[in-house]
Amino acid sequence: MAEKLVITQVKSPIGSSKKQRATLQSLGLGRIGKRVEHPDGEALRGQLHAVRHLLEVMDTREASRKASV
DSSP: OOSEEEEEEOSOOTTOOHHHHHHHHHHTOOSTTOEEEEEOOHHHHHHHHHTGGGEEEEEHHHHHHHHHO
């Protein structure tokens, strides 16, 4: 597993369940384009799985390569 994950919200939560919106909020997201960094772990992976259709997830190495290009 990567040490840290960079999580970007790419879709709107409109039409999502209250539980999914609460998961986004607990991750520190809520608007399209918002980007946060979290340490990788099983609990985080479970949260990401619940809202995977709204997010783009990369490890920090991948994100730094993408930013430098």
